[in-house]
Amino acid sequence: MHELSVCQAMLAQVEQIAAREGADSVATIVIRIGPLSGVVPDLLQQAFTIARAGTLAAEAELVTEVQPIRIRCLACDAETDAEPNRLLCSACGGYRTQVISGDELLLASVELDIADKMAETPA
Amino acid sequence: MCDTCGCNITQGNRHLIQEGGKHAHTKDGKVAVEVLQNLLSENDHQAAHNRAHFDSHQVLAVNLMSSPGSGKTRLLERTIDALQGSYRIGVIEGDLETENDADRIRAKGVEAIQITTGTACHLDAHMIHHALHEMDLDQVDILFIENVGNLVCPASFDLGQHLNVTLLSVTEGDDKPAKYPVIFRAADHVLITKSDLLAVLDEFDPKQAEEAVRQLAVTSPVSLLSAKSGEGIDHWLEWLTQQMSEQAQRRAAGETASPKIQPDGQHLHAHG
Numbered sequence: 309m310h311e312l313s314v315c316q317a318m319l320a321q322v323e324q325i326a327a328r329e330g331a332d333s334v335a336t337i338v339i340r341i342g343p344l345s346g347v348v349p350d351l352l353q354q355a356f357t358i359a360r361a362g363t364l365a366a367e368a369e370l371v372t373e374v375q376p377i378r379i380r381c382l383a384c385d386a387e388t389d390a391e392p393n394r395l396l397c398s399a400c401g402g403y404r405t406q407v408i409s410g411d412e413l414l415l416a417s418v419e420l421d422i423a424d425k426m427a428e429t430p431a
Numbered sequence: 432m433c434d435t436c437g438c439n440i441t442q443g444n445r446h447l448i449q450e451g452g453k454h455a456h457t458k459d460g461k462v463a464v465e466v467l468q469n470l471l472s473e474n475d476h477q478a479a480h481n482r483a484h485f486d487s488h489q490v491l492a493v494n495l496m497s498s499p500g501s502g503k504t505r506l507l508e509r510t511i512d513a514l515q516g517s518y519r520i521g522v523i524e525g526d527l528e529t530e531n532d533a534d535r536i537r538a539k540g541v542e543a544i545q546i547t548t549g550t551a552c553h554l555d556a557h558m559i560h561h562a563l564h565e566m567d568l569d570q571v572d573i574l575f576i577e578n579v580g581n582l583v584c585p586a587s588f589d590l591g592q593h594l595n596v597t598l599l600s601v602t603e604g605d606d607k608p609a610k611y612p613v614i615f616r617a618a619d620h621v622l623i624t625k626s627d628l629l630a631v632l633d634e635f636d637p638k639q640a641e642e643a644v645r646q647l648a649v650t651s652p653v654s655l656l657s658a659k660s661g662e663g664i665d666h667w668l669e670w671l672t673q674q675m676s677e678q679a680q681r682r683a684a685g686e687t688a689s690p691k692i693q694p695d696g697q698h699l700h701a702h703g
Contacts, residue, residue: 346614416465
């Protein structure tokens with residue numbers, strides 16, 4: 309249930325960006341989540357429908373891009389897929405691995421409606 | 432200033448974004464802004480502030496995480512008994528309700544701030560910051576933060592601590608690290624607690640538990656401990672003392688430490 313906290317933090321960030329850009333509203337929020345972040349995309353979507361009410365993102369769509377778990381072995385240098393509870397090198401079985409993808413919790417981008425300014429500007 | 436997080440957008444270059452410059456917009460006239468910030472950047476910012484606060488007061492902050500009832504408070508009581516006289520200890524307790532845990536710590540003569548989260552399932556950096564206003568850090572050498580009992584949510588929130596300790600009691604089952612990988616991956620030390628019960632719990636195999644931790648490519652120590660019988664307590668205290676001296680060295684070098692999520696190449700165990 310910490311997804312609601314994560315969602316509120318995300319919306320606070322998005323509203324800051326929207327205010328800075330002088331946006332009327334937020335159309336789309338794109339986030340990148342890895343399974344090792346501890347945040348569940350579906351639960352975040354559910355939390356979003358509640359948390360967005362009354363914000364500039366009240367009508368926004370939340371797009372979650374789920375990232376695969378990829379690890380690099382520091383012993384044999386192989387880059388392989390991994391499971392959340394098995395982060396050993398698939399090539400040599402070594403413990404000395406680094407997660408290179410799959411633990412992210414990123415606000416990737418936002419799409420904003422900035423109606424007035426767009427209208428004033430010639431194409 | 433950078434080209435990825437949006438911090439470089441100013442009055443002077445905003446037209447680049449809004450008129451179809453390189454920052455782009457979508458076909459239906461919406462403005463796309465690339466951000467690439469951690470979703471919890473506000474929490475992380477507060478956590479960094481807390482960490483700087485700990486460092487400036489020469490405090491080592493240790494975050495204890497586990498499921499409810501795995502013995503975090505009992506371990507703290509035992510640790511306080513052993514270290515009082517050597518180090519000044521402070522405790523921040525996180526629970527949904529009651530001051531029970533803080534009262535147990537206070538009964539040992541140690542200052543404890545209780546955070547009651549209501550329904551929140553974890554502590555965050557802002558709650559810790561708030562609690563720190565009630566504590567005189569100049570009177571503290573080690574600050575223990577006892578997180579809300581929960582093997583899921585606390586792992587996602589940096590509090591500003593230097594180290595994470597994750598507890599797993601033998602009554603919970605030796606496959607918990609495989610079931611809750613995120614929180615065990617975040618551990619700088621995994622403590623298998625209530626080892627005195629192993630005599631009657633033959634289904635818990637400490638080796639299996641450690642193996643499940645190692646499967647997560649975690650190289651942190653995994654130790655067996657009983658706050659009741661005292662098994663493993665000396666080892667735990669030695670580790671804490673070692674961490675105190677490492678923290679002092681970092682401080683002297685103007686450095687700090689965050690919980691070890693990503694293994695550091697120099698401290699990795701060999702496979703086997």
